[in-house]
Amino acid sequence: MKMKRFLAVLGAIVLVFPLNAQLKADYIQAEAAKQVDAYLLDLYKHFHTHPELSFYEKETSARVAEELEKAGCDEVITNVGGYGVLGIMRNGNGKTVMVRADMDALPVQEATGLEYASTVTTQDDQGNTVYTMHACGHDVHMTSFIGTARMLGSTRNKWKGTIIFLGQPAEERGGGADAMLKDGLLDKIPLPDYAVALHTSASLPAGHVGYVGGYAMANVNSVDIHIKGQGGHGAYPHTTKDPVVLAAKIVLSLQTIVSREISPLDPAVVTVGSIHGGTKHNIIGNDVHLQLTLRSYTEEVRVALIEKIKRICNGEAMASGIPEEMWPEVTVFEGTPSLYNDPVLSEKAAAAMGKILDTEKIHVLSPVMGGEDFSRYGMTEEDIPIFLYWLGGVPQEKYDRAQAGEISLPSLHSALFYPDPEPTLTTGVESMVSIVNSLLLEK
Ligand SMILES: [Zn+2]
Ligand SMILES: [Zn+2]
Structure with a gap:
């Protein structure tokens, strides 16, 4: 009887203060x-x-x-x-x-x-x-x-x-x-x-x-690219520096970063999600704006993507005869690591x-x-x-x-x-x- 009671009390204690709770x-x-x-x-x-x-x-x-x-x-x-x-x-x-x-x-x-x-x-x-x-x-x-x-x-x-x-x-x-x-x-x-x-x-x-x-x-970075040209009449392209054609070249060249410059074993994404420029059929405008999202895992790839984007922007602008002071402005926003x-x-x-x-x-x-x-x-x-x-x-x-x-x-x-x-x-x-x-x- 006493033993039973002792066990009951012990049980109650264990319930309240369970061992290995x-x-x-x-x-x-x-x-x-x-x-x-x-x-x-x-x-x-x-x-x-x-x-x-x-x-x-x-x-x-x-x-x-x-x-x-x-x-x-x-x-x-x-x-x-x-x-x-x-x-x-x-x-x-x-x-x-x-x-x-x-x-x-x-x-x-x-x-x-x-x-x-x-x-x-x-x-x-x-x-x-x-x-x-x-x-x-x-x-x-x-x-x-x-x-x-x-x-x-x-x-x-x-x-x-x-x-x-x-x-x-x-x-x-x-x-x-x-x-x-x-x-x-x-x-x-x-x-x-x-x-x-x-x-x-x-x-x-x-x-x-x-x-x-x-x-x-992934690492997420947003990038804005401001492409500058010299606008003019759509019928006199030779008197302008067309930012739309330059933007088109840049968009296509950017596709080669992941396909040709980053190791196939390193995940990376370069997406141009937005492109805006010009006002009318027969006007060559002054600007085009691109908005990109970049994705990667490692810090090395993240930094490499940004460097390569800048290089391509400058290189394409140079090839299009844009003076250096007007090369594209690339703005990288702090993203999510x-x-x-x-x-x-x-x-x-x-x-x-x-x-x-x-x-x-x-x-x-x-x-x-x-x-x-x-x-x-x-x-x-x-x-x-x-x-x-x-x-x-x-x-x-x-x-x-x-x-x-x-x-x-x-x-x-x-x-x-x-x-x-x-x-x-x-x-x-x-x-x-x-x-x-x-x-x-x-x-
Ligand atoms: Zn969400
Ligand atoms: Zn969420």
């Missing part, structure tokens, strides 16, 4: 589903119907801050690098893990036909009224992140350490992470041992995840997701040439290992039809893109909770 997979799964049912779907629809453009995330960030507070963060800091938000959960000695969600939407007019489609218009930098939509899934990111905070906030007896929830503005313009870091982010928080994030995938089905160890997303998923952390995170999801729902993917400024958190001198994974969003039925070749799937940023909220959010919460929990448990 951790969240079990079935608990995480059940709790994530419950959260999505009871709370997160509404929150998702709120974010979806209240999109705000990059650098204008005023209401969104206020809601994120309020939700982080409710989820049990000990400290919530707002207005970091613009509308950036930090929620800190302190729970004794242990590892420090940072979880990031981006908060901005895009100037896209939603055409999904969903009952909760966005009809919102907002003002852009130029004061234009533009339709606004969460076409990149950042509403999914915020909602999963709040779900993660709620679950970890309500299970403090199952983990030790510190979790930092970072709501980031202006990912779409590649400026939000930089703004937060420049505003002293790393002085405001305990130094993270790891930083993790997820991004919605428009090609994986809801309920699945994918990841890439190592280089996962390539995203390098720490290989060791990637494997740890994949193992943690494997506790929650069936193996066939975890995909090892190829890198893509898109960009993500989450990369910046891994590039400071503190050398924080980072990991960003893909969270499938495509409704299963649409995915199956696409696999059968009946439809093509809209990409991220498309007016037609939408995730299947329930399975996407459930998987978002359970995968992230599992990753954070397992990293916190590390010695």
Whole structure:
């Protein structure tokens, strides 16, 4: 009898202070589903119907801050690098893990036909009224992140350490992470041992995840080229220096950079996305403007692309007889650095997701040439290992039809893109909770 009683008391103690405390997979799964049912779907629809453009995330960030507070963060800091938000959960000695969600939407007019489609218009930098939509899934990111905070906030007896929830503005313009870091982010928080994030995938089905160890997303640079000529009458070309012909030569020569000058084993893209010049049939104008996007992985290739573009511009201008002082002006904008998923952390995170999801729902993917400024958190001198994974969003039925070749799937940023909220959010919460929990448990 006494022994039984002793065991019962011991059991109760173990329940309250479990040895080797951790969240079990079935608990995480059940709790994530419950959260999505009871709370997160509404929150998702709120974010979806209240999109705000990059650098204008005023209401969104206020809601994120309020939700982080409710989820049990000990400290919530707002207005970091613009509308950036930090929620800190302190729970004794242990590892420090940072979880990031981006908060901005895009100037896209939603055409999904969903009952909760966005009809919102907002003002852009130029004061234009533009339709606004969460076409990149950042509403999914915020909602999963709040779900993660709620679950970890309500299970403090199952983990030790510190979790930092970072709501980031202006990912779409590649400026939000930089703004937060420049505003002293790393002085405001305990130094993270790891930083993790997820991004919605428009090609994986809801309920699945994918990841890439190592280089996962590209360096992004925007380049403007101002080509100058000497205009005149369209019938007297010999008295002019025609910038349209020069622009045409430059556009074609630029194609040889990737095909002839960069190693076929190094990924690179040079795209001329915009060309504007001239006013009328019979006038040779003075200027042509080109807008390019460049993609690469390594710093060497990134620098080489820019040098080669300048060389080609100058060389073609010289060949066209343009005086040196009028050679094209090439302006390179600071872009998003390539995203390098720490290989060791990637494997740890994949193992943690494997506790929650069936193996066939975890995909090892190829890198893509898109960009993500989450990369910046891994590039400071503190050398924080980072990991960003893909969270499938495509409704299963649409995915199956696409696999059968009946439809093509809209990409991220498309007016037609939408995730299947329930399975996407459930998987978002359970995968992230599992990753954070397992990293916190590390010695
Ligand atoms: Zn995007
Ligand atoms: Zn995005």
